[in-house]
Amino acid sequence: GEDVEQSLFLSVREGDSSVINCTYTDSSSTYLYWYKQEPGAGLQLLTYIFSNMDMKQDQRLTVLLNKKDKHLSLRIADTQTGDSAIYFCAVYNFNKFYFGSGTKLNVKP
Amino acid sequence: SQTIHQWPATLVQPVGSPLSLECTVEGTSNPNLYWYRQAAGRGLQLLFYSVGIGQISSEVPQNLSASRPQDRQFILSSKKLLLSDSGFYLCAWSVTRRQEGYTFGSGTRLTVV
Numbered sequence: 593g594e595d596v597e598q599s600l601f602l603s604v605r606e607g608d609s610s611v612i613n614c615t616y617t618d619s620s621s622t623y624l625y626w627y628k629q630e631p632g633a634g635l636q637l638l639t640y641i642f643s644n645m646d647m648k649q650d651q652r653l654t655v656l657l658n659k660k661d662k663h664l665s666l667r668i669a670d671t672q673t674g675d676s677a678i679y680f681c682a683v684y685n686f687n688k689f690y691f692g693s694g695t696k697l698n699v700k701p
Numbered sequence: 702s703q704t705i706h707q708w709p710a711t712l713v714q715p716v717g718s719p720l721s722l723e724c725t726v727e728g729t730s731n732p733n734l735y736w737y738r739q740a741a742g743r744g745l746q747l748l749f750y751s752v753g754i755g756q757i758s759s760e761v762p763q764n765l766s767a768s769r770p771q772d773r774q775f776i777l778s779s780k781k782l783l784l785s786d787s788g789f790y791l792c793a794w795s796v797t798r799r800q801e802g803y804t805f806g807s808g809t810r811l812t813v814v
Binding site for chain 1: 707735737744745747750791793795802803804805806807808810
């Protein structure tokens with residue numbers, strides 16, 4: 593299987609940048625994802641990156657992939673209170689999606 | 702457009718009672734279907750996945766079972782609930798175009814008392 597790890601908590605001030613990190617173990621993972629879960633709700637796909645890419649930017653979101661170190665990060669620019677949620681890293685490998693434990697982002701006004 | 706429906710949203714059940722959670726997908730055919738459980742403060746655990754009618758793969762041994770009686774219907778069941786079955790259950794679907802990832806249902810909060 594695949595082990596996907598994330599830190600559990602991150603606290604930032606409104607307007608600052610947030611960086612959420614994720615590591616995975618299987619270098620053959622082809623697609624890597626970031627999901628957002630708001631309280632009491634399901635998961636919402638934020639963005640994804642293919643393993644042959646180093647970076648992907650989508651408005652305030654920037655995904656960085658270091659395939660050598662098997663490290664994925666999500667940067668949220670100008671973090672807002674509405675960004676407070678749990679962020680899950682996920683990797684696709686052998687017809688299955690493997691999720692990290694989620695990073696709870698707390699944005700202080 | 703594709704939509705996924707999951708119900709009920711909230712459920713409180715006594716220990717030893719049966720369980721049936723239902724998930725249906727609209728707007729697509731032959732989806733891959735998944736059941737996940739999220740325990741309080743923890744990540745997602747894959748319970749079952751299905752690539753077609755009657756095809757169920759179980760990821761972890763447990764008190765639960767899954768069935769797929771129709772192409773776009775996925776049911777999570779238990780004959781006798783345990784306290785440890787409490788959690789947030791999420792249904793999801795995907796297609797073979799992997800870059801689209803999963804689409805999740807809104808979840809069912811199950812509390813076993």
